[in-house]
Amino acid sequence: MQSAIILGGGMVGVGAAVHLRQRGWTVTLVDRREPGRETSYGNAGMIQAEAVRPYPMPRDLASLLNIATGRTNDVRYSLSSLHRHVEPLLRYWWHSAPKRHREAIAAWARLIAYATPEHDVLIREAHADNLIRRAGYRAVFRDAAALDHSIKEAEADHREFGVNFRVLSGSELTKAEPILRNDLPGAIHWLDTWTVSDPGALVTAYAELFERLGGQIVLGDAQSLQQTATGWSVNTDNGRIDAANAVVTLGPWSPDLLHKFGYRIPLVRKRGYHMHYTGGATLDLPLVDKGQGYAMGPMAKGIRITTGAELTGPDAQATPVQLASAEASARELIDLGKRAEPEPWFGTRPCTPDMVPVLGCAPRHPGLWMNFGHGHQGFTLGPATGRLLAEMMNGETPSIDPTPYRPERF
Numbered sequence: 001m002q003s004a005i006i007l008g009g010g011m012v013g014v015g016a017a018v019h020l021r022q023r024g025w026t027v028t029l030v031d032r033r034e035p036g037r038e039t040s041y042g043n044a045g046m047i048q049a050e051a052v053r054p055y056p057m058p059r060d061l062a063s064l065l066n067i068a069t070g071r072t073n074d075v076r077y078s079l080s081s082l083h084r085h086v087e088p089l090l091r092y093w094w095h096s097a098p099k100r101h102r103e104a105i106a107a108w109a110r111l112i113a114y115a116t117p118e119h120d121v122l123i124r125e126a127h128a129d130n131l132i133r134r135a136g137y138r139a140v141f142r143d144a145a146a147l148d149h150s151i152k153e154a155e156a157d158h159r160e161f162g163v164n165f166r167v168l169s170g171s172e173l174t175k176a177e178p179i180l181r182n183d184l185p186g187a188i189h190w191l192d193t194w195t196v197s198d199p200g201a202l203v204t205a206y207a208e209l210f211e212r213l214g215g216q217i218v219l220g221d222a223q224s225l226q227q228t229a230t231g232w233s234v235n236t237d238n239g240r241i242d243a244a245n246a247v248v249t250l251g252p253w254s255p256d257l258l259h260k261f262g263y264r265i266p267l268v269r270k271r272g273y274h275m276h277y278t279g280g281a282t283l284d285l286p287l288v289d290k291g292q293g294y295a296m297g298p299m300a301k302g303i304r305i306t307t308g309a310e311l312t313g314p315d316a317q318a319t320p321v322q323l324a325s326a327e328a329s330a331r332e333l334i335d336l337g338k339r340a341e342p343e344p345w346f347g348t349r350p351c352t353p354d355m356v357p358v359l360g361c362a363p364r365h366p367g368l369w370m371n372f373g374h375g376h377q378g379f380t381l382g383p384a385t386g387r388l389l390a391e392m393m394n395g396e397t398p399s400i401d402p403t404p405y406r407p408e409r410f
Contacts, residue, residue, distance in 0.1 A: 001026050003243035004369075004393070005234055007222040007257070009035035011379045012371055013249035014206045015386025018122060021213045023394050028241050030220040030234055035207035041200035042274050042347040043379045044295040044306040046137060046286065049116045049192035050163045051377055052109040054355035056096035057089070074293035074308040076322050081313035088266040089311075091353030104355040107404035109161055111357070111384050114399065116194055118383035128205035131198055136191040137286040137297065140173065140333070144185040146291060154188055164191040179281035179334050187287075195286050198300040199379060206383075222250055222257055231367050245393065247369040252314075252350040254358075254372040261365055265358060265410050267373060268351040270309035273323040275344045278302035280337025289333070294326035302340045305330055309349070320344045351375040359385055359405035360392065369393060370407050 002025045006017045009031030017029045029035070066072045095104065123129055141147035157163045166189045174182045176189075196202050211217060220236030225246055232246035248254050255265045276299065286297025293308040307322040323344050330336050352358060352373040362368035371389050374381050385405075391398045 002245070002394070003027070003231075004245040004247055005030055005225075005232060005241060005243045006247045006249060007031075007225065007234065008249035008251060008254075008372075009033070009203075009207065009217070010040035010249065010251055011203050011206075011382030012040075012251065012374060012385060013247070013382075014203055014210060015118075015122075015382035015384075016247055016249055016371055016389050017215055017386070018206060018210045018213065018383075019386045019390035020393065021210055021215045023390055025394075026243070027210075027215045028243065029207070029210065029215060029217045030222060030236055030241070031217075032219060032221065035203050035217065040203045040379055040382070042272065042306070042345050043199055043376075044286065044288075045196040045199045045297055045299060045304065046295075046380070047116055047119050047194040047196065048377060048380045049112065049194070050157065050165070050190040051193075051380065052112050052157055052161045052163060053105050054101075054108045054375060055351075056101045056104075056355070057092045059093065059096055072293060076308075076310045078310070078312040078316060078319065081316060082311065084313060085268065085311050088268045088353050091266055092268050092351075092355075095354040100354070103404075107356045110400045111381055111388075112377075113161075114384035114387065115380045116192065118387055119194070122206050122209065122383050123202075126205040126209040128202055131196050131202050131205070133195045133197070135195070135285060136189055136193050137195060137288065138168070138173070138177070138187045138189050139288045139290050140180070140187045141185055142289075142291045147185050147188075150188055150290065165189060166191060177284055177287075179283070181333055184333075189285075195297060197298070201300070222248075222253070225257060227261075227365060227368075245367040245369060247371060247389070247393075249371045251372055251378060252348040254350065254370065258362075258370070261362070261368070263362065263407070263410075265370075265373075265407065266353050268353060269311075269314065270349045270351055270376075271312055271346055272309060272349055273307045273318070273320045273344045273346045274304050275323055275327070276302040276304050276340040277337045278340045280335040283334070287333075289326075289329055292326060292329040294322070294329065296326075296330055303336065314348070318344065318346055320346070349376055349378070354409070357381070357385055357405050358407050358410075359389060360402055360407050363408045
């Protein structure tokens with residue numbers, strides 16, 4: 001019987017673990033905490049069927065100047081830690097050129113097409129339908145010209161990828177969300193995206209499904225991974241575990257582990273923050289405030305605001321400037337209520353410079369596999385890339401061509 005150690009208990013790791021176990025593999029999932037407590041816990045709670053275009057770095061001077069001078073809330077940076085990001089950011093800028101971004105879109109959209117179908121299977125098998133709403137979300141605009149531009153992009157996405165949306169006028173938006181202020185020009189309602197009331201609970205539900213299928217979850221130290229005569233081993237609270245294969249699904253921590261085996265995989269590490277609010281108005285559907293660079297949505301713990309990207313050091317103290325700005329912007333739109341937690345949550349999103357995940361076997365180490373670098377969409381894509389990885393590991397014909405995601409491209 002084939003065996004594997006999965007290192008990392010987020011949505012990506014759990015998705016891979018379930019798919020391998022369904023194929024009869026002996027699978028042990030190893031993490032330092034319970035599944036779904038890191039980046040998979042702290043997102044905007046969306047399974048984004050409409051996200052067919054990965055985020056490119058702006059290449060026009062005006063946008064770059066806005067970022068550099070702190071005039072945008074989408075991206076912030078710490079000057080003292082910028083040296084850590086220079087090389088991957090330069091690669092990111094290079095890959096964001098129109099032709100290369102077009103290649104990334106093609107590779108990305110193939111994965112996105114599997115996002116909701118693969119989640120759908122796991123949601124039903126995990127009995128987690130109570131966490132899911134299949135009604136989309138609304139992107140709201142404060143500027144009519146920006147709305148018109150986004151409508152044209154949405155029409156192009158519908159033609160090319162079949163994503164569905166509805167344009168709401170200002171009055172239609174007010175009718176749909178009566179608690180919003182009533183002077184906005186309108187919104188785009190993305191219809192195919194699913195939303196989750198508790199992202200961490202969904203990962204936990206999938207992890208419990210994995211255990212019911214016969215998988216094992218243990219606490220352990222991923223950095224203890226070693227190659228052995230017969231495969232791979234890792235130290236856990238239950239002692240040393242051995243398997244023929246090891247899968248690195250550690251998100252932003254993956255390159256640190258792979259470095260000791262001689263792999264240099266660049267990541268743009270983007271920190272994000274969230275906070276819950278209670279006692280105010282209740283939203284019908286999640287909103288993305290396009291002009292202000294944040295999302296907010298109704299969740300089990302209240303309305304959650306999720307910020308854009310902060311470029312800082314991995315061990316830097318929390319500097320929730322973006323959260324404060326997003327909160328102020330949200331209060332212009334709705335009665336937000338009070339903060340439900342004393343401190344904001346924060347975590348890191350692992351973004352590859354070419355905007356597509358690292359997925360496949362390690363070129364120089366038999367039995368070592370990689371699945372990370374999903375950017376802002378690890379929660380969306382975990383089950384889809386988990387299936388693709390399991391197909392590759394199991395010797396099946398992959399559902400889609402895995403070439404664009406291969407680790408050796410770096």
